[in-house]
Amino acid sequence: MRILAVDDDPIILELVTTVLSDAGYEDVVTAGSAEQAMTVISTVERPFECFLLDILMPGIDGVALCGEIRANPLYRATPILMVSRLDEKHHFDRAFAAGASDYVTKPFDATEFRVRLGLAEQMQRQQAQLAAAQHGKPDREKPRLSEAFMLDDVPFSIANHALESYLQGVPGGVGGMQCFALKLANAVEIHRKASGNDYEFVINSLADAVTEVLAGANYFISHSGNGVISFVVHGAIDMTEEEVARAVMTEVGMLDLRLADGSQVSPDVVVGSSSVSRLTSRSARIATMREAVMNAEGIADAVAGGKIVLQEQPRDSLLDRLFGGLAA
Known part of the structure; x- marks a missing residue:
């Protein structure tokens, strides 16, 4: 893997080169600015x-x-690891908003550094395989339903692995976050009907609907595969979790989505959420996002089983919607 390391401190650059060499990465170029x-x-x-x-x-x-x-365009999906000894959330958010894939903290921990580089190499290899598979094809092949592809031209969208890295790396003790997951309940049906770029178009349209609701807020949004769009609101927002869910579902309901063959598709979506007042540990942040996804998956399963009617949502709370519907 060919790496460019950039730091204004020559001592740090020398240290980075040594750490990379010890990890087996010899093709390294450095720059001082x-x-x-x-x-x-x-x-x-x-x-x-x-x-x-x-x-x-x-x-x-x-x-x-x-x-x-x-x-x-050549580096649209290339892994970018930010290196800093800062734990200030402002810089952290800016880095991921600019397109960072992951982070490495100073002073360097050799084991963690190797893990982060290994993840970057895996990302790079996947991107290379995808590019090779699509070379010379006028239309991108339909992605697998489970594929966590990158959203296209959606405000504050980041790769799914970058969202996970962001949640893991947010400085401890910062204010709370709201984690949401939009689930396309009829993803299997739409994916089966779609061809070429159609499925990506549908997912991107749903993500655009989310960003319309979140306009003015601080957030990151990502597609995590299987018809799930995850988004994290960090900082103040003048809507409750319930109001965000209601607004997203309303915005999606206004979409007029048509596939390349002219046929119309009607996305059935549900929104799960979870939040904590203070994010003090990596595990708590990841658990919060997973809870939102599981919430949405559970509601979608209940919808598919006829135990919840989408028109009845949302009720007093997202969990009440799920378990109240199951009990009905």
Whole structure:
């Protein structure tokens, strides 16, 4: 894996090179500033397969550099790991909003560094395989139902693995978050009917509906496969979980979705949620997101079994909707 490491501290760059070499990564190029990095990126003959960017640098910082790299179509999905000793949530959010895939903290923990690099290499390999499979085809093959593909041109969308990394890395003790999961209850049926880019179009349209509801809020959104769109609201929002769920379902209900052959599809969606007032541990954050997904999956299963009618949603709370419907 070819790596570009960028840091204004030459001692850190030397340390990074040593750690990478010890981990088996020998093809490493370094740059002492964002400006130098952009020159290197524009002149290399063989593209990079991973980036390690320090967040705080004089001039153009690592977050801005991350955005510049993402703007290059060649590196739209290339793993970008942010490197910083900061635990300030402001910089953390900016990095992921700019397109960061993961993070590495200073001082470096060799074991964690290897794990993060291994994940980056896995991501890069998957992207390379996908690109090879699609080379020369005018239309992208329909993704598998379980495939967590990247949302296309959706505000504040990030890859699913990046969302997980964000939840794991949010500094402890920050204010609460609201985690949501939109589940396309009839995903199997729509996926079967769709061809080419149709299924991606449907998922992206649902994600766009979510962003309409969240306009003005701070959030990240991701597609996690199997008809599930996960989104995390971080910071203040003037809606309750119930109001967000209601608004999303209303917005989706207004969509006029048609496939390439002109046929109309009617998405049946449910929204699960979970939140905590203070996010103090990695496990609590991940559990919060998983609870939202399980909530949505449970409601979708109840809908499929005829135990809940979508028109009756939402009730007093999302869990009441599920268990109240099951008891009815």
